[in-house]
Amino acid sequence: MKILLHTCCGPCAVVYTSGLEARNIAFDLFWHNHNIHPFTEYRSRKQALEHFAKINNYQLMTEDEYGLRDFVATTLASPAARCQNCYKNRLDKTAQTAKKQGYAAFSTTLLASPYQKFETICEEGELLAKRLGLKFVVKDFRENFRDGMAKAREMGLYMQKYCGCIFSEEERYSKAGKVSLGNFVSFPRK
Numbered sequence: 001m002k003i004l005l006h007t008c009c010g011p012c013a014v015v016y017t018s019g020l021e022a023r024n025i026a027f028d029l030f031w032h033n034h035n036i037h038p039f040t041e042y043r044s045r046k047q048a049l050e051h052f053a054k055i056n057n058y059q060l061m062t063e064d065e066y067g068l069r070d071f072v073a074t075t076l077a078s079p080a081a082r083c084q085n086c087y088k089n090r091l092d093k094t095a096q097t098a099k100k101q102g103y104a105a106f107s108t109t110l111l112a113s114p115y116q117k118f119e120t121i122c123e124e125g126e127l128l129a130k131r132l133g134l135k136f137v138v139k140d141f142r143e144n145f146r147d148g149m150a151k152a153r154e155m156g157l158y159m160q161k162y163c164g165c166i167f168s169e170e171e172r173y174s175k176a177g178k179v180s181l182g183n184f185v186s187f188p189r190k
Contacts, residue, residue, distance in 0.1 A: 002026040003137050006094035006108035008033060010048035010157040015112035015148030019141035028059040032093040034067030035086045036164040042066050048158035063093055082167060083117055088124045095128040105135035114142045
């Protein structure tokens with residue numbers, strides 16, 4: 001069984017693909033990360049993943065959508081569910097693509113990071129799998145995270161400093177470490 005692997009970034013891909021290969025699980029990579037902001041960050045992460053896929057001869061499909069406005073609008077509408085909505089959207093696009101392309105299963109490299117909400121990701125993945133008649137593959141490779149990051153550095157992959165969205169960027173660099181979503185001004189859509 002070959003899985004379609006949602007891939008958030010090159011470094012997490014190093015961790016997760018190494019774990020899958022050690023278990024002889026076949027996979028193809030899939031990029032859909034509308035949550036990554038600003039655009040320069042989005043481009044850097046995408047290019048790092050493309051480089052990683054190329055040097056490892058992995059099949060990579062991309063859904064190239066820089067979705068700042070939609071992501072921010074959705075996040076502002078439900079700030080407490082920011083991460084859950086983000087996981088759900090990315091996993092839904094992955095599952096839909098897996099179904100359309102004939103894969104029996106899907107997973108995500110988000111499960112490799114100790115900074116992500118592992119249980120929430122699993123819950124969202126299981127719900128989508130059940131709805132679409134697919135299998136959501138859950139492998140916990142978080143114990144290999146540090147080794148994977150070291151390997152990613154050795155490969156020269158871009159190493160991001162925050163989860164992805166502009167709100168996580170603020171949390172990473174703000175003194176308080178917390179984001180207040182109540183003070184944003186709405187902006188017109190073009």
